[in-house]
Amino acid sequence: MVFLISFCLALPGASSGADSRERAEAYLLRVARIDWRIRRAALKDCPVSAMRPGFVLDARSAYGAGKEARLPDLPWVIGFTDMAAAGGALVPGDEIRAIERVPVSQLMQGADGQILPEHVLAHIDHMVPQASYRLEVQRAGHVRSVDVPARALCPGLTIVKQGRRGDAFSDLRNVAITTGLLDKLGSDDAVAFIIGHELAHTIFADSRKGPLSRRDKESRADLYGAHIAACAGFDPGKAIEALAVVRSMNIGGLSLTHRPYKVRQQAIAQYLSVRPDCQAAFTWGRGEE
Secondary structure, three states: OOOOOOOOOOOOOOOHHHHHHHHHHHHHHHHHHHHHHHHHHHHOOOOOOOEEEEEEEEEEOHHHHHHHHHHOOOEEEEEEOOOHHHHOOOOOOOEEEEEEEEEHHHOOOOOOOOEHHHHHHHHHOOOOOEEEEEEEEEOOEEEEEEEEEEEEEEOOEEEEEEEOOOOOOEEEOEEEHHHHHHHHHHOOHHHHHHHHHHHHHHHHOOOOOOOOOOHHHHHHHHHHHHHHHHHOOOOHHHHHHHHHHHHHHHOOOOHHHHOOOHHHHHHHHHHOOOOOOOOOOOOOOOOOO
């Protein structure tokens, strides 16, 4: 686990053309949609919950050229994670001006000083929960107010970070995954396991000291990743393949903090031999490894 300080997707050449931005937004949409399903399924295990609208945002500030040019920066909708939002008043391309009368220029300012669209969703997670949010949007030069429905989910975000290394990590709230790992994993089912594994670290506050060893925490996260992927409707068996990909990209790099890959894969296979109970809270004992 690594503490996340700032979030940004800056693909090589992303500031030079629409094609690169489309590539970046494809990563963002894919991960956001998987993350949404995982966090909805994990709601039963999270100590707190949030109400969030199901849209995905992008903004110039996420790219080098946008920062350097100091262009006016309203985040725009690039797609949806929730069909209720997709069938509502928002459409891709809408620019968000304010949420519940709070200008997004205030919401995009992160504690680290960076101005990024991810911070808008982080601020929504901290708002008083409500069934829908009133947004002021700009479309084709016209400003209008729309009500966008929200859904309960486990708070936090999964951030896409540029990097060839096969890596995923988390802090007490958020998860990050590299483009290098996304490219190698292939299926959404494998990505779901990785996000679920890292989400376990946030749910159980694994970065804090406790009675479990680091290896025990990783073993629990493995089983939770497979468990919550199944509960979210993904194929949990792809966890085995996901670990094989991580191993191929991190030869020897995790040996001090994780059990051998074969042991991890066997533990997941044994856990999945019984259908996960998605209604009850997840439980784990040291013998399940």
